Amino acid sequence: MKAVVTGGAGFIGSHLCDYLVAHGHEVVVLDDLSTGSERNLEQLIGNPAFELVKGSILDKSLVGDLVGDCDTVFHLAAAVGVHTIVDKPLQSLRINLHGTENVVEAAASHGARFLVASTSEVYGKNDADGLTEDADRILGSPLKSRWSYAAAKGLDELVAYIYGQETGLPCVITRFFNIVGPRQTGRYGMVVPRFVAQALAGEPITVYGDGTQRRCFGSVFDIIPAMVRLMDTPAAYNQAVNLGGMEEVSIKGLAERVIELTGSTSEVRLVSYEDAYGEGYEDMQRRMPDTSLAADLIGYEPQRRLDDIIT
Numbered sequence: 001m002k003a004v005v006t007g008g009a010g011f012i013g014s015h016l017c018d019y020l021v022a023h024g025h026e027v028v029v030l031d032d033l034s035t036g037s038e039r040n041l042e043q044l045i046g047n048p049a050f051e052l053v054k055g056s057i058l059d060k061s062l063v064g065d066l067v068g069d070c071d072t073v074f075h076l077a078a079a080v081g082v083h084t085i086v087d088k089p090l091q092s093l094r095i096n097l098h099g100t101e102n103v104v105e106a107a108a109s110h111g112a113r114f115l116v117a118s119t120s121e122v123y124g125k126n127d128a129d130g131l132t133e134d135a136d137r138i139l140g141s142p143l144k145s146r147w148s149y150a151a152a153k154g155l156d157e158l159v160a161y162i163y164g165q166e167t168g169l170p171c172v173i174t175r176f177f178n179i180v181g182p183r184q185t186g187r188y189g190m191v192v193p194r195f196v197a198q199a200l201a202g203e204p205i206t207v208y209g210d211g212t213q214r215r216c217f218g219s220v221f222d223i224i225p226a227m228v229r230l231m232d233t234p235a236a237y238n239q240a241v242n243l244g245g246m247e248e249v250s251i252k253g254l255a256e257r258v259i260e261l262t263g264s265t266s267e268v269r270l271v272s273y274e275d276a277y278g279e280g281y282e283d284m285q286r287r288m289p290d291t292s293l294a295a296d297l298i299g300y301e302p303q304r305r306l307d308d309i310i311t
């Protein structure tokens with residue numbers, strides 16, 4: 001396979017590049033390095049099977065040139081992180097929406113297979129036990145800025161799906177649920193790296209809200225092979241597929257586990273959502289994937305437990 005990985009200098013994208021190159025594929029990364037970093041790819045720089053192109057998915061002609069030379073596209077570039085999205089909703093919307101349209105269109109016109117990284121955020125404030133892909137309360141309140149990311153990702157899914165239907169584009173939509181692993185930074189509000197950094201520095205671990213909200217964290221090392229297998233599975237085309245871990249934990253429980261595993265003397269400090277993100281911020285109480293569709297399609301079974309993910 002010769003693959004374009006948009007957002008390949010980011011956390012998930014760089015692990016995908018490692019995996020693809022290690023499995024004998026050629027990879028071209030398109031990344032504007034806004035939240036990603038060349039450092040995430042230093043192990044691949046100089047490898048003849050790998051190329052990093054610095055540029056934006058908003059540059060339609062660049063996207064067309066790169067995709068035109070490849071047979072597969074993993075589209076991961078996006079404006080991410082709660083702070084980015086809340087502070088710059090318009091910019092986030094532009095990148096996530098128009099950028100995706102450029103990439104899908106290029107894949108469809110050049111006959112490349114296409115995967116778009118979507119998110120559990122499209123389920124909105126749905127607290128159901130184990131969210132299935134057909135959960136009926138998608139996109140909680142798209143007009144609140146917290147949800148502009150979810151709204152754009154939901155539209156990304158729709159654009160990809162419609163291209164799949166009308167042009168026959170082989171297209172997979174993956175909905176990630178709180179993916180964690182090496183190279184993820186806490187700078188953009190990602191909770192596990194932030195807690196670990198605070199614990200290692202002996203600073204208070206700041207838990208937003210009352211800490212009873214529950215999440216499942218998935219390992220990047222479980223989802224990368226799953227993405228590649230889904231791309232090779234025609235039964236997965238034109239479907240949205242949940243990917244994540246299955247071990248549920250409260251955010252306060254996560255903070256306590258981080259303290260224990262790092263041997264830190266940090267204490268847990270509760271900070272209101274309003275103080276953390278400003279007025280009107282909303283978060284859902286529970287978010288847990290049902291991954292049985294991925295299990296049916298590709299035998300997906302997450303291997304890493306929460307403690308492995310933290311350490």
Ligand code: NAD
Binds near residue numbers: 057095
């Ligand atoms: P990340 O910030 O590490 O990666 C995103 C990458 O996209 C970065 O390298 C960034 O520089 C690049 N990028 C941003 N705007 C760009 C543009 N206009 N042109 C080119 N590149 C651009 O984040 P991540 O956690 O690796 O996320 C990867 C994808 O997975 C994103 O689409 C994100 O929405 C999705 N996702 C991630 C999670 C998670 O838990 N990490 C959960 C749900 C969805």
